[in-house]
Amino acid sequence: MFSEQLLNRLANAESVAILTGAGVSAESGVPTFRDPGGLWEQFRPEELANFDAFMRNPVLVSSWYAYRREIIRSVEPNPGHYAIAEMETLFDDFTLITQNVDNLHRRAGSIRVVELHGNIMRNYCLDCRREYKDMPDHDKDTAPRCTECGGLIRPDVVWFGELLPQDAVREAELATRRADVFFSVGTSAIVYPAAGLPHTAREHGAYVVEINPCDTDFTPYAHEVIRGPSGTVMPRLVETVKRMKNTA
Ligand code: OAD
Numbered sequence: 001m002f003s004e005q006l007l008n009r010l011a012n013a014e015s016v017a018i019l020t021g022a023g024v025s026a027e028s029g030v031p032t033f034r035d036p037g038g039l040w041e042q043f044r045p046e047e048l049a050n051f052d053a054f055m056r057n058p059v060l061v062s063s064w065y066a067y068r069r070e071i072i073r074s075v076e077p078n079p080g081h082y083a084i085a086e087m088e089t090l091f092d093d094f095t096l097i098t099q100n101v102d103n104l105h106r107r108a109g110s111i112r113v114v115e116l117h118g119n120i121m122r123n124y125c126l127d128c129r130r131e132y133k134d135m136p137d138h139d140k141d142t143a144p145r146c147t148e149c150g151g152l153i154r155p156d157v158v159w160f161g162e163l164l165p166q167d168a169v170r171e172a173e174l175a176t177r178r179a180d181v182f183f184s185v186g187t188s189a190i191v192y193p194a195a196g197l198p199h200t201a202r203e204h205g206a207y208v209v210e211i212n213p214c215d216t217d218f219t220p221y222a223h224e225v226i227r228g229p230s231g232t233v234m235p236r237l238v239e240t241v242k243r244m245k246n247t248a
Helices: 004-012 051-056 058-074 079-090 166-178 194-203 230-247
Strands: 015-020 093-098 113-115 118-125 153-157 181-185 207-211 224-226
Touching: 004 181, 004 207, 004 230, 015 079, 015 166, 015 194, 051 058, 058 118, 058 153, 079 093, 079 230, 093 166, 113 166, 166 194, 181 194, 194 207, 207 230
Parallel strands: 015 093, 015 181, 093 113, 181 207, 207 224
Antiparallel strands: 118 153
16 A cells, blocks of 8 residues: 555655545545535535625524534544554654544644644634634524633634634744655645645655645656555554555
8 A cells, every 4th residue: 555665665764744624534534525424515605604794694603513523523533543643652853734624633632733824723813813612502593702802712623715823834944844755645735825835845855755645736747656545554554654664
């Protein structure tokens, strides 16, 4: 399943980075965005995932996020998440960069997680910035409001048209440039700036591997493509790396 070249690169790697997308959580039962039946087929991003939409209809947008949080709370991390968490223990310099907002990497035990698009489990008041893990009680037909100042509470996620958290972007960029091996796992590699990271890794000398059951925009540029679900491929990769390190 893994080429000699990848195994050699991993054996000598000082720095490894992984970029993940919604596909990593698909086997947990969290819908992706662009696969058939994905979120953007059922819902229109322009009506839900931007600031103007929220201000126009905070009840609709808040209830959509409440629905997604409910799905996420009811699912568990899958073997792909656990394998990625274990990868972190196998390399001194390891960075997990995720576009996912579902918190499943942390729940699986990943410690250093660079969250490029925020985290759906965090919320904050638009007016006073107070943070909320759990939303204060509110009627179904009203939007959640801050218990301190009455401001609207929004999810701490990046909406279309918004800047990504700059610290996360910087950390992701640095880890990507440092990486000897870079994995792009479960992402359609369409949404920038995240989609630019595998290209940056390649330009800076990394061996870049895509793990995905389907072709993506990045496929033609990958040094190696492993076709398969992350819940199967990542645990095999970890076992292979562990064997390799034990016999070295
Ligand atoms: P997409 O829905 O665009 O892509 C999901 C990818 O996962 C596809 O390439 C699938 O082939 C792949 N996939 C499906 N099942 C898989 C599995 N079991 N194992 C591995 N891969 C699998 O999701 P993202 O690329 O994450 O942004 O989307 C990027 C961003 O677009 C999201 O973070 C979100 C969205 O708009 C914001 O909300 C800011």
